[in-house]
Amino acid sequence: MSISGMMRTSASGMAAQSSRLGTVSDNIANASTHGYKRAFTEFSTVVLESGKGAYVPGSVDTTVRYGISQQGGFDYTTSPTDIAIDGNGFILVSDNSGAAFLTRAGSFVKVENGDLVNAAGYKLLGYPMNGGTAAVSANGTTGLVPVNISALALQATPSTQGTFNVNVPVDAEVEASTPGTVNDTTAVYSAKTSLTAVDNVGREVTFDVYYTKTGANTWEVAIFDQSQRDPTTKSFPYGTAGDPPLALETLSFDPATGKLDLALPSPTSITIPVPNGQNLVLDVSKTSELNDDFLPSDTTINGNKPSSVENVEINGDGTVYAVYGNGARVGVFRVPLATVPAPDNLTPGPGNVYSVSANSGNLQLGFPGTGGFGDIKASQLEKSTVDTASELTTMIESQFAFTANSKVFQTGGELMEVLVNLKR
C-alpha cells in the first residue's frame, strides 16, 4: 500500500533531516570549542521490493560521520602549556580512573597536585625522561604516566664543559718563576683572569687562571682554586706554598698565524677537577697570540646554581621542559602522539576525547615530528573545524527538506482521509 508507504517514507525523511539538524545545532554550539571536530550526516537509500506497476517507497537511512581527521586552524594564546597539533596524531590523555583517551583539545593548565589538565578535566600523559631519553612503546599505552610537574625538586647542574678562549699579547715578557712552577709570592705572571664554575651541590667555585709566557710562543696556563688563596696577599700562595696548581697546561703557538700550533702538538683543552664537582673540560682551541692586549674573547661554562621550577614549556618534539629560576631548561617528560589507521571512525566521548573502536583500528604511538606524526605547537590551540556560515546553509537546506517531507506526509494523510471517507 503505497499511501501508507509514502507516509512512512516521509516520516523517515523527517527523522533523517532532524538528525541532520541535530548535527548542525551541535556544530554551531561547538563552533568555538577548541579541538572540536564537526559532525555531519550521510544518507543512504533503503529500497523495498516493488512489484510491477506498483512502487513501494522505501526510506532513508542516516549515518552520522565525524570529520575527526580534519585539521583546524590555530588560535594563539599566552600560556606555554597550551598545545595544538599541526598534522596527524592525537594527544594522549587519561581520566581520573586512568583510562587513556585521544584528544586534540590541548588547553592544559597545572592543577594543585601538579598534573596538567585540559578544559574537559583530562590529564596529559607522557613518558618520564629521568635525566635520559624517553622510550616509546609503539602500540600501547604502557609506560605512560600523567605529566606531573610538582615533583620536580630543586636541582643543581655541576659544570662539566666550557669554552675559554683568550688572546695573549705576543710581545709579553718571558717570566722565569711562573705560577705553575712556584706557588708562592715570588711567582710572576703575565696576565690573570678568573672563571666561575658550579660544583655538585650547586656552589659557585671561582678559579684564578694565570697566563704566563715561558718562552717564545709558549704560554703556561695555571689554574688555582680562588678559595685557597692567601687572605692577606689576595693571591699567592694558594694553600700551602709549593702545592701544585689544580690544572697546568703549556700552550704553544704558531708564530706565523698566532693560533695554537697543533702540529707540536699543543693541547686544545684543559681539564680542571672542580673541588667537590665534576671534571670541567675547558675548550681553549681558539686561544690566540696576537699583538693585542690580554682579553678573554669567548668564555662560556655550563652548570647552574640550584633553583626551583618557575615555569613549564612544551617543545615542538613533545619534550616538556622545566624552566628553572636560574634559566636552566631541563627536559622532564616527553609527550607522545597517537593515531589509529582510521581516525574518522574513532568513537567520540564527552570532552572532545575519542576512544578506539572496532572500526578505527589499533593505537600507534610515536613522537611528534617523526614517522607521519604532526608537530606540537606550544602556546596555540586548535580551533573548531566548524564554519558557522556553512552550518547555517545546511540548516536552511535541511529546513526545506524537512518541510517538503512534512508536506508529503500531510498529503498522504489527506489522501488517507479521502480514502477513509469513501465509506459512508
Added chain:
Amino acid sequence: MSLSATLSNASSSLYVAGERTSVVSRNIANAEKAYYSRKSVEVVTIPGSGVRTSGVVRAESPVLFRQVLSSSSSTATYQAQVETLDFLDSTINDVELDASPAALINKFLSALQNYSAQPQSELASKAAVRSAADLANGLNSAASTVRKARTEADSGVQASVDRVNSLLDQFQTVNDYIVKGTLSGSDVTDYMDQRDEILANLSNEVGIRTVSRGNNDMAVYTDSGVTLFDRVPRKLEFVGSGNMTPGLPGNAVYIDGVPVTGANATMPLQSGRIVGLVQARDDISLSYEAQIDEMARVLVTAFAESDQTGGGGPDVPGLFTYTGASGIPPDGVLISGLASALRVNPNVDPDKGGVATRLRDGGISDPLSPQYVYNTDGSASYTNRIDELINKMGANYTFDPAAKLTSDASLTDYSATSVGWLEEQRKVADDGLQYQSTLYQRSFDSFTRITGVNLDEELSLMLELERSFQTSSKLISVVDSMYSALIGAIR
C-alpha cells in the same frame, strides 16, 4: 569555513596593530631617555591563520656603543686629572693674594733688596723677616694643599671603587633577568637598555670591554683584561690611604686579586676615573710636592750660616729652618715633607720674640754663640751679609731630578718653572678633556641617532597602524553584514 577564517585573520590583524601601537607608545614615552633604544615588533605570517607578533626587538649598534664606552672612560680620566689640577692650581693662581711660591720668593727678594738699601732701618728689617715668614707660610700652605689634593683624590678612588662594586651588583641582577627572560622568551629589551646604562656608568669609573655570550648573557672585563663580571661580580678592593704621606704613592686598587694601579700593577688599567685620580694622586701631585719641597730645601741651604771664626764649624740653618732640622740638608737630594716643616727661625722673628736685625748681622742659629755672627762690630750700616744672601738667591743650585724639573737653576727661575710646569700639566689635561669630551659627545650623538627614537618615524608608523586597524575593523563589519544576510534568509 572561509568566513570564520576571515574573522580570525581580521582579529589577528587587530591584535598585531594593538601590540605595535603599544610599542610605539613606549617609544614615544621614552623618546628623551638616554640609552633607551627604539623598540619594534617582529611580525610573522602564520600560514592560514593571519599574522602574529613573534617578539620585541631593539635597535642596536654594538660598534658605536663600544665607542661611547671607550670615549666616556677617557673623558673621565682627564676629568679626574683636571679636577685635581684645578685644586693644585689654587696654590699659584690666586690673583688677589698672589700667594704662589714664585711670587712670594720675588716679594721676599725685593724686601731683602730694600733692607740692603737701608740696613739701619728697623722697619725694613722687620718687613724683610715678615716677608720671609710669608714665604715659609706660603710653602707650608702649598704643601698642605697638595696633601689635601692627594687625600681628596684618594677618597675619590675609594668612592669610585665603591660605585663600581655597587654597579657590578646591579649588573648581576639585571643580567640575570635578561638571561632568564631570554630563555623563557619574554621581552627583555628594556632590561638590556638598563644594562647598557649600567655599562655606561661603569665605563665612567673604569675602562671596560664586554664579551657577549649565548642567551644575551654578558661578561665584563677591564680594558686591561681583568675579569670584572663573569656570572658573579668580582670585587674591587681598595684600602683608603688616609692622610697621604709626603713622597709616597697611595695604595693600589685590586680587582679580582690583581693590582691594577700603581707601579706594581700587573695588568694596569688604561682609562676611567680611577686611572685619572690615581695619576693625579701619585704622579702629578707627587712631582709638584717634590718641587715645593725642593724650593724649601734650597731656601734652607741658601740662608745657611757658616762659621765666621774660621773654626771650621758646620753650616747651620739660618733664617729658614725646619722642624727636626739637623744641619744643612745635602745638595740635590729631595727631602719629602720639608716644605710643610719649613719655618722662619724664631730667633729672628720679631713676632716670636726674636730680633729682626739678626738678618743683617747673622747669628740667627744661636744668638748666644758668636761663632756664626757676621757683623762682628755691630755696625748699623753693615750690608755684606744681606748682599751675600741676595746673591745666593740668584745663584744656581742642584735640584733633585725626581721633581721632574730642571736640576740646575736659580731659586727664582725654579719657582717660575714650577708654575709653568703645573700650568702645562693642566693645559695638557684640559686639552685632553676637551678632545675626549667632544669625541664622547659625537659618538653618543651618533649612537643615539642609530638606536634612539625618531618621533617623526613613530608618528608615521602610528598613522600606518591606524589605517591597518581601521581596514581590519571594516572587514569585520563586512563579515558581520554577510552573516546578517544569511541569518535573514532563515524563515
